[in-house]
Amino acid sequence: MSFFQRGQKQEAEDLQDEFNDYTKYLEQASDDENIRKAISRAVKAYRETTSKTMARYPHTPELAAEVREIKNYSVAHQKELLKQAMESVERNHGKAFYAKDKNQALMIAKEIIGTGKTVVKGKSMLGEELHIREFLENEGNDVWETDLGEFILQLKKDRPMHILSPAIHVPREKVAEIFSDFFKKEVEPDIAKEVAVVREFMRDKYFSADVGISGSNVVAADTGAFVIIENEGNVRLATSAPPIHLLFVGIEKIVPTFQDAMKVAEVTWRYAQYPIPAYVSIITGPSKTGDIEKVTTYGAHGPREFYVIFVDNGRSAMADHDDYKQALHCLRCGGCMYECPVFEVVAGHFGETYLGGIGTIWDVFVAGGLDKEAPQIYSCLRCGRCVERCGMQINVPDMIGKLRNQLTSGQVLD
Amino acid sequence: MATQPVEAQNHVERKLPATLEIIRGNILKHGNPLALKGTEVGSWAKGMNLPKTGDLLFYTGGEYQLLPFIDSLVKTMTVMDQGSKAFSMMIGARNILDKVGISAEKMYASVLASDKERFQTICGKAAGLLQSLGYQLCYSGDEELYSGALLYELGYWDDLKEYAPRVQQVIQKSGAKTLVCLSPHAAEVLKFVYPKVGIDLNVEIKTFVELVWEKRHNLKPVPNAPTVVIHDSCRLARELHITQELRDILTASGVQFREAQQHGEWTTCCGGPTKIVFPQLSHTMAGRRVDELKATGADLILTSCPYCLSALEGALEKNDKNQVIDLIEFLYRGIA
Numbered sequence: 001m002s003f004f005q006r007g008q009k010q011e012a013e014d015l016q017d018e019f020n021d022y023t024k025y026l027e028q029a030s031d032d033e034n035i036r037k038a039i040s041r042a043v044k045a046y047r048e049t050t051s052k053t054m055a056r057y058p059h060t061p062e063l064a065a066e067v068r069e070i071k072n073y074s075v076a077h078q079k080e081l082l083k084q085a086m087e088s089v090e091r092n093h094g095k096a097f098y099a100k101d102k103n104q105a106l107m108i109a110k111e112i113i114g115t116g117k118t119v120v121k122g123k124s125m126l127g128e129e130l131h132i133r134e135f136l137e138n139e140g141n142d143v144w145e146t147d148l149g150e151f152i153l154q155l156k157k158d159r160p161m162h163i164l165s166p167a168i169h170v171p172r173e174k175v176a177e178i179f180s181d182f183f184k185k186e187v188e189p190d191i192a193k194e195v196a197v198v199r200e201f202m203r204d205k206y207f208s209a210d211v212g213i214s215g216s217n218v219v220a221a222d223t224g225a226f227v228i229i230e231n232e233g234n235v236r237l238a239t240s241a242p243p244i245h246l247l248f249v250g251i252e253k254i255v256p257t258f259q260d261a262m263k264v265a266e267v268t269w270r271y272a273q274y275p276i277p278a279y280v281s282i283i284t285g286p287s288k289t290g291d292i293e294k295v296t297t298y299g300a301h302g303p304r305e306f307y308v309i310f311v312d313n314g315r316s317a318m319a320d321h322d323d324y325k326q327a328l329h330c331l332r333c334g335g336c337m338y339e340c341p342v343f344e345v346v347a348g349h350f351g352e353t354y355l356g357g358i359g360t361i362w363d364v365f366v367a368g369g370l371d372k373e374a375p376q377i378y379s380c381l382r383c384g385r386c387v388e389r390c391g392m393q394i395n396v397p398d399m400i401g402k403l404r405n406q407l408t409s410g411q412v413l414d
Numbered sequence: 415m416a417t418q419p420v421e422a423q424n425h426v427e428r429k430l431p432a433t434l435e436i437i438r439g440n441i442l443k444h445g446n447p448l449a450l451k452g453t454e455v456g457s458w459a460k461g462m463n464l465p466k467t468g469d470l471l472f473y474t475g476g477e478y479q480l481l482p483f484i485d486s487l488v489k490t491m492t493v494m495d496q497g498s499k500a501f502s503m504m505i506g507a508r509n510i511l512d513k514v515g516i517s518a519e520k521m522y523a524s525v526l527a528s529d530k531e532r533f534q535t536i537c538g539k540a541a542g543l544l545q546s547l548g549y550q551l552c553y554s555g556d557e558e559l560y561s562g563a564l565l566y567e568l569g570y571w572d573d574l575k576e577y578a579p580r581v582q583q584v585i586q587k588s589g590a591k592t593l594v595c596l597s598p599h600a601a602e603v604l605k606f607v608y609p610k611v612g613i614d615l616n617v618e619i620k621t622f623v624e625l626v627w628e629k630r631h632n633l634k635p636v637p638n639a640p641t642v643v644i645h646d647s648c649r650l651a652r653e654l655h656i657t658q659e660l661r662d663i664l665t666a667s668g669v670q671f672r673e674a675q676q677h678g679e680w681t682t683c684c685g686g687p688t689k690i691v692f693p694q695l696s697h698t699m700a701g702r703r704v705d706e707l708k709a710t711g712a713d714l715i716l717t718s719c720p721y722c723l724s725a726l727e728g729a730l731e732k733n734d735k736n737q738v739i740d741l742i743e744f745l746y747r748g749i750a
Contacts, residue, residue, distance in 0.1 A: 012427035019431045023692055030698050341683045341699050371428065378434075378691050381699075382567065383683035384652040404569025408434075410425045 015374045022375035029346035035169045046338040049273045060270045064391035067267045070260045071329040078319045081221045081254040088224025092285035094306035105311045106135050115140040117210040122235035123147035124215030126248050129353045146234035161348035164334040212238040216249040220261040227265045228281040245303040252315050252328040271333035271391045314365035323402045327361040329392040336386035357396035377403045433690050438570050445559040446476050448483045452556035455479050458537040468552030471590035475561045475600040477720045478536045482529040539746040546749050547629040561600040566607050578613045592618045598649035627659040630666035634748035642671040643712035646681035647719035672710040686721035700729035
C-alpha cells in the first residue's frame with residue numbers, strides 16, 4: 001500500500017463540506033483587521049528590505065543557482081546522505097536516530113526526555129509538523145517556546161501565521177494584553193518593554209532547563225555540522241545552557257559538504273531579507289574540552305549529550321515522486337508568502353502546517369494527504385508570482401495543477 | 415520466485431464542489447464553460463462577413479462573451495451555501511446535469527442587457543481593430559469552441575485530452591497558419607498545454623497584443639485619453655512573457671501611462687482564478703489589486719484579459735471615478 005493510500009475510504013469522498021468549512025475559515029481571516037494591517041506592513045517592509053539587501057549583495061542569485069544544483073543532487077542522493085550524516089553525528093559523539101514518521105519521532109523524543117522535565121525550545125517548522133511541544137507537555141513536561149513570536153502563540157494558543165515571523169498577525173496592543181494576563185502585571189503596549197519582560201522570564205528557564213530543543217536550517221553530511229540561523233539569540237542559549245541538546249531535522253535539509261551548507265545558509269537568509277543574521281550557529285556534537293592533559297572530556301560549558309532525530313514523515317515519498325520532488329528544494333526563507341495574493345488576505349490560514357502554495361504541496365505529503373488538503377489545493381491562484389521570488393525557482397503552480405489533476409481523476413499519489 | 419501481483423488501490427471516487435463539475439460538464443457537452451450556445455458566442459460577427467477559412471484565424475474562445483454570465487453565477491454563489499439543497503436545485507443537481515446541462519441563458523435571464531452588449535461587442539471591436547491594421551481575418555463562427563483552459567486550470571486533464579481534438583478539428587478546418595487569441599488563457603493553453611496532451615495544432619499561436627504590437631506604427635491615436643495604469647495579467651506577463659509590448663502599444667497610440675508598484679512580471683493577480691470556488695475571497699483580492707492600481711493616481715485601469723477585466727471591474731465601488739477597460743475597447747476609441 002502506498003504512502004497516500006493509508007486510511008483511504010472505499011466510498012466516494014464528498015469534499016463539499018471541507019470546501020465549505022475552509023471557505024468560512026478563509027472569509028473570517030480576510031475580515032480580520034489585524035491580519036490586514038500586519039500583513040500589508042510586513043509585505044511592504046519585506047519588499048523594501050529585500051531589494052536593498054539584494055542590491056548590496058548582487059552575487060546572491062548566482063549563489064542561488066549553485067544551491068539549486070546542490071539541492072538537486074541532495075534530493076537524488078537522499079538515502080546516502082542520510083546515512084553519511086548519521087555516521088558523522090555518531091563520530092562526533094552525538095547520537096543519531098532516524099524516524100520514519102511523526103509517531104516514531106515523538107517516541108524517540110519521549111525516550112530521551114521522559115517526564116517531569118523543563119524543556120526550552122527554539123523555533124522550528126518541523127516542531128509544528130510534529131506538534132512536539134503539545135506532545136511533551138502531555139508527557140508531563142514543562143515546555144517553553146523561546147522564540148518571541150512562538151512564545152506569544154504558545155500563550156495565545158494559536159498557530160504560526162508565517163514560517164519565519166509566526167506571530168506576524170498579532171499587533172503590539174494584543175501582545176501587551178496577553179503578557180499582562182500571563183505575567184500578572186501590567187505590560188505596556190511598547191515593543192521594547194514587551195521584549196524585555198520575556199527576556200527576563202526566559203533567562204531563568206534556559207539555565208534551569210533539562211533539555212534544549214532546536215531545529216536546523218541545513219546539515220552537512222560530511223562533517224555532521226548542523227547550521228542554525230537566528231536573530232534573537234534564543235537558540236544559542238537553548239542549545240548551549242541545558243545539559244542535553246535534542247535536535248530535530250527533516251532529511252531534506254542534508255547536503256553533501258560543509259561548504260555546500262554555507263552556500264545554502266547564505267541563500268536562505270538572503271531571500272528571507274537579511275543581509276546577515278545576528279547569529280549563525282554551527283553545532284556538531286556535545287560540548288567538550290581537552291584542556292587537562294589533552295584528555296577529551298564531554299560536557300564542558302555546553303550540553304554533555306547531543307541527540308539528533310532525522311525525520312522522514314513523507315519526505316522520502318516526496319523525493320521518489322518526480323512530479324513533486326522539487327518541493328524539497330524549499331529553503332523555508334518565507335519570501336514567497338509575501339508575494340502570494342491569497343496569503344496577503346488570509347495570512348497563514350492559507351496552509352495547515354506549512355503555508356502558502358509551497359506549503360500546500362508539503363501539507364499533502366506531511367500533514368493531511370490529498371483529500372484533506374483539497375480546498376487548499378484549489379485556493380492557490382496559480383498566478384506564479386511566488387516563482388518569481390523563489391531563489392530555488394520552485395514551480396508551485398505546476399505542482400498545484402498536478403495535484404488538482406490527481407484529485408479530479410480519482411488518482412491517489414503513489 | 416514470482417510474486418503475486420498486488421492489486422493496487424489506485425482509484426478513489428471523489429465529489430468536488432458542484433461548480434467545478436458543472437463547468438467541466440458544460441465544456442465537454444456544450445463547448446463552453448457556461449453552456450452558451452454557439453449562436454450566442456458568435457452573434458457579434460453578424461454582418462461582418464468574416465470568411466470561415468483563411469491564413470489568420472480570429473479566436474475568441476467565447477471568453478469575453480461569457481463574462482456577464484460568470485458574474486451572475488458568482489453572485490448566486492456568494493449568497494448561497496454551495497452545500498445546501500437550494501443551491502443544488504438552483505444550479506442543477508449533478509445527476510441531471512448529464513442529461514440537460516445548464517442553460518446559462520435561462521438561468522441568468524437577469525443579466526443586464528448593457529453588460530451583455532458590452533462584452534459581446536468587444537469581440538467585434540477586436541476584429542475591427544485588427545482589420546484596420548491590415549490583417550485579413552477568418553472566423554469559425556457558431557462552430558468555434560472554447561479552448562478548454564478551465565479544464566486544465568481545474569485539473570481535468572483527462573477530459574482535456576478528449577476535448578482538445580474537437581477544438582483542433584475546428585481550428586484546422588479554417589486552414590489557418592496563424593491563430594490570434596483574445597484571451598491570454600486560451601493562448602497559454604493552446605500554445606503550451608495542447609502539445610503536452612499530444613495535440614499538435616500546427617498553427618502559430620499569437621495573442622491580440624502581439625498582433626497589434628507588430629503593426630503598432632499604424633495605430634490611430636486614442637483621442638482625449640485619460641491617464642492610464644496598466645494591469646498586466648498573470649498569464650500574459652509570467653507565462654507568455656508579454657509586458658513591454660503593452661507599453662509600446664500605448665506609446666504608439668500617444669497615450670501616457672503610469673506603472674503600479676507591482677507591474678510587469680511582478681504583477682499582482684486580480685483574484686479571478688479562484689472566483690468560481692472562493693468568490694468572496696476572490697472579490698477581496700480584486701479589491702486589493704484595484705487599490706494598488708488606484709494608488710498611481712491614474713483614472714483608467716487598462717488590462718488585456720477577460721477575467722482580469724471582469725474581476726477588477728467587480729471590485730470597483732458603485733459610481734467609482736475609476737474605470738476598468740480592456741485594451742481592445744481602449745484602442746477602438748482611436749478608430750471609432
